[in-house]
Amino acid sequence: MGKFMTVQEAAAELKVSRWMIYQLIWANEVQSVTVGRCRRIVRQSFDDYVSGLIEQAA
Known part of the structure; x- marks a missing residue:
């Protein structure tokens, strides 16, 4: 398991x-970086x- 994952992997x-993953990024719920034109979580x-x-569910 690497340090980063794609938006699609996170969604899956x-x-x-x-x-929804992009909304979590914009709300600063999860951190992401941009590598070139690619977004990585x-x-x-x-x-x-x-x-x-x-x-929270417990």
Whole structure:
């Protein structure tokens, strides 16, 4: 598992649309970087967000 993931990979993992992932990026819920013209999600940020969702549900 790498340090970055694509928007599509993040969407697939959460079973949501790419648009929803972009909304999370714009709301600073997950961190991302731009490499050239490509947007990449910081894996640790994504994992922290998912962990927060699980904790809220408990």
